[in-house]
Amino acid sequence: MSETATPGTTGIVVTGASGRMGQMLIRLISETRGVRLAGALERAGHDWIGQDVGAAMGGGDLGVTVSDDALEVIAHAQAVIDFTAPAASVEFADLAAQARTVHVIGTTGFAPQDLSRIKAAARHAAIVRAGNMSMGVNLLTQLTRQVAAALDEDFDIEIVEAHHNQKVDAPSGTALMLGEAAAEGRGLSLDAASDRGRDGITGKRKRGDIGFTAIRGGDIVGEHDVLFAGAGERVTLRHVATDRAVFARGALKAALWGQGRPPGEYDMLDVLGMRGASA
Numbered sequence: 001m002s003e004t005a006t007p008g009t010t011g012i013v014v015t016g017a018s019g020r021m022g023q024m025l026i027r028l029i030s031e032t033r034g035v036r037l038a039g040a041l042e043r044a045g046h047d048w049i050g051q052d053v054g055a056a057m058g059g060g061d062l063g064v065t066v067s068d069d070a071l072e073v074i075a076h077a078q079a080v081i082d083f084t085a086p087a088a089s090v091e092f093a094d095l096a097a098q099a100r101t102v103h104v105i106g107t108t109g110f111a112p113q114d115l116s117r118i119k120a121a122a123r124h125a126a127i128v129r130a131g132n133m134s135m136g137v138n139l140l141t142q143l144t145r146q147v148a149a150a151l152d153e154d155f156d157i158e159i160v161e162a163h164h165n166q167k168v169d170a171p172s173g174t175a176l177m178l179g180e181a182a183a184e185g186r187g188l189s190l191d192a193a194s195d196r197g198r199d200g201i202t203g204k205r206k207r208g209d210i211g212f213t214a215i216r217g218g219d220i221v222g223e224h225d226v227l228f229a230g231a232g233e234r235v236t237l238r239h240v241a242t243d244r245a246v247f248a249r250g251a252l253k254a255a256l257w258g259q260g261r262p263p264g265e266y267d268m269l270d271v272l273g274m275r276g277a278s279a
């Protein structure tokens with residue numbers, strides 16, 4: 001079972017400590033009352049292993065040494081916040097389940113077999129997973145479901161996402177969340193309706209399809225448009241993230257919300273109390 005080293009504080013492990021989201025989370029946790037950084041994990045062989053994480057980030061010591069021993073570190077925490085890679089996140093899900101520790105998963109790009117493993121881990125501990133942890137995007141999923149239900153298939157749905165040039169997966173986790181919401185609004189299965197990676201002589205657009213386009217460039221944090229294109233008019237729903245802090249704040253909220261929750265799979269709609277808000 002997880003332990004509380006400092007009474008009254010929630011001990012949180014950050015995985016992928018040197019990453020864009022990892023560093024953002026470590027700063028946020030250090031500045032937030034009622035939580036403490038209980039561990040910082042990186043992949044085996046990473047330069048930061050053995051260093052104080054604050055110093056490795058270029059600041060003062062935070063009293064937490066970067067480790068690659070996930071089993072040991074997770075056993076002493078109440079929550080794990082994880083923005084890494086699919087293969088790492090499924091391992092962390094197993095370890096967090098063994099420790100009965102809340103696991104917040106922001107990682108995207110999972111294959112169906114990864115999702116099955118996460119589902120199995122969620123039989124033993126609370127897992128909050130979302131392709132986007134921001135308030136704005138989670139609201140946008142609700143609006144997308146509503147507009148998709150209101151406008152019939154005379155309106156073609158296209159999802160356009162833009163991210164920085166270091167992103168490794170496409171479509172983004174957010175684009176897939178928005179696609180799922182649009183498909184739900186239309187009463188469709190996204191697997192059957194999705195149209196990805198057009199190139200060459202593609203033939204005409206199929207009525208009812210949900211199209212995806214991915215832009216990669218520079219330091220774009222994350223932008224998502226859901227376009228409903230009809231004859232003579234278009235409706236566009238848009239979210240623009242300009243600061244990764246929006247994802248970090250959502251993830252920290254999820255870690256606290258998960259304390260004392262029964263085992264199971266949850267998402268940010270549960271955390272934000274938005275489930276069914278637009279039904």
Ligand SMILES: NC(=O)C1=CN([C@@H]2O[C@H](COP(=O)(O)OP(=O)(O)OC[C@H]3O[C@@H](n4cnc5c(N)ncnc54)[C@H](O)[C@@H]3O)[C@@H](O)[C@H]2O)C=CC1
Nearest residue numbers: 016019020021042043083084088106107108131132133247
């Ligand atoms: N759900 C959300 O709101 C958001 C999700 N993301 C997702 O989070 C993930 C990470 O994004 P970034 O921080 O931009 O990537 P990044 O590449 O900057 O950081 C990932 C970090 O994970 C580390 N890592 C990989 N394997 C590991 C292992 N086995 N143990 C410990 N650490 C390991 C890497 O060394 C790296 O430091 C991506 O899948 C991205 O799509 C990113 C932002 C928001």
Ligand SMILES: O=C(O)C1=N[C@H](C(=O)O)C[C@H](O)C1
Nearest residue numbers: 108131132167172173174222
């Ligand atoms: O990799 C990123 O950076 C982001 N990934 C998430 C996604 O795949 O949607 C969330 C956000 O857009 C940033």
